[in-house]
Amino acid sequence: MTPAPRKPASASSGPSRRFARFEDLPIAVAVDVALVTAEAGQLHALLVRPTAPEAGGDWALPGGFVDPSESVDAAAERVLAAKAGIEDVFLEQLYTFGAVERDPRTRVVSVAYYALVERARLGAVLQADRRLAPLSVPWEGEAGGRVEALDEKGRALPLAFDHADILGLVVKRLRGKLRYAPIGFELLPDRFPLRALQEIHETVLGRPLNKHSFRRSVLASGLVASANRREKTVGHRPAELYRFQASKPRKDR
Template identity: 50%
Template sequence: MTESVFLEGYDPAAYERPSVTVDLVLMGLRGGRPAVLLQERRDPPFKKRWALPGSFVGIDEALESAAERTLHEKARLERAHLEQLYTFGAVDRDPRMRVITVSWLALLNEQDFAAALAANPALLPAAIDVPWAGDAGGPITVATPGGTPIDLAFDHAAILALAVQRLRGKLDYSEIGFALLPELFTLRQLQDVHEAILGTALNKPAFRRRMQDRGWLAATGTREEGTSYRPAELFRFQRPL
């Protein structure tokens, strides 16, 4: 039997199919600490519970296209540092039916985080509290800006915890932290990002020496404006040769 003959006679309904979704961890810094954008579910299951923005994947839609569409539809953004995080496929993760979700880490700088909130006021900037050190992993908690704990829908707490673990694990050896910064930034802002994500203070001289030794920083020759103190030099990210 040739492949064309086989495909002509193949019945795609012979096997049950799970549904596939994408869920976005829209993460940035707010008030000097990690925060994530959530949306309130309007319908069951988990009606009125907060969840990561997500969408079902169309039958003719690529996963990355679905993630980019969700970024545009839910956060009204055209760009973000978008990388695939993990696939969550527990049989009972969705009470409606078998749903497999491909989660994405979508990092936003301060300007884009604020733009998403302005474009969609229904989004909630929830503060992230990480009780574990380093990139060990484990449960985390989220809270409203007023400090009220939030119980997330589905398995979204586990997705968010893995996103934080991934971010912490990659922060020191990859360029991922620069996605949380504007195009031009000071060394102080760069260290603030690392300290906020890691949840610990860093030695200033050692941190700056490590960043400069890696060839990630390109001096612009300009300084920040509108400060009440001595303006610091501005840098931009560059990929090492």
């Protein structure tokens, strides 16, 4: 994400040795986790209102410092469990934000993660200081950029630090990854009609997809197997339900 090179900061004075006392290195390591779900044709992210006033009362992604005794991955899982009550979800590292001034109070390097979860698993989490905000993506394809989180009236919520950039990167990653990785299923329940999977893809990509083509490619991928079950009474012909199946007999093109 940083193809444009700049001049080195301190080529001589900086610590280029491999070993130094860590007292010399007062950089805090934190994690920020974008917990994403899909509902009603829109992506949503969990935001928390920091109790401390330092962040200006802006809404923020759940985050916290990494404890020296835990791995960075474990810290992300801990944050997710503590602030969203969620475990056992798709959780993947996104990018590490290391600008000097990204947090104006102290030097923090933050490893951003994103998690994908079915909407139904987020029922009880939402309280006064937590919200599931719909995301507004003002760009197409994988162009990338900032992404806004909206309130009930569709107005942009103020986001702390570089969290709008993090959300932008999440959407960009999702769009890129959807091409070849089975991540749409993470946003769905165990059994789902193919139409629901297509809606997920359309929501992530931000554009409509061809119905017949989508079904053909999904069924040909071998990632999906019939659950031999139908939707319950829906006022019209019920769709067949499918479930995700990891076998994936691919040949990499």
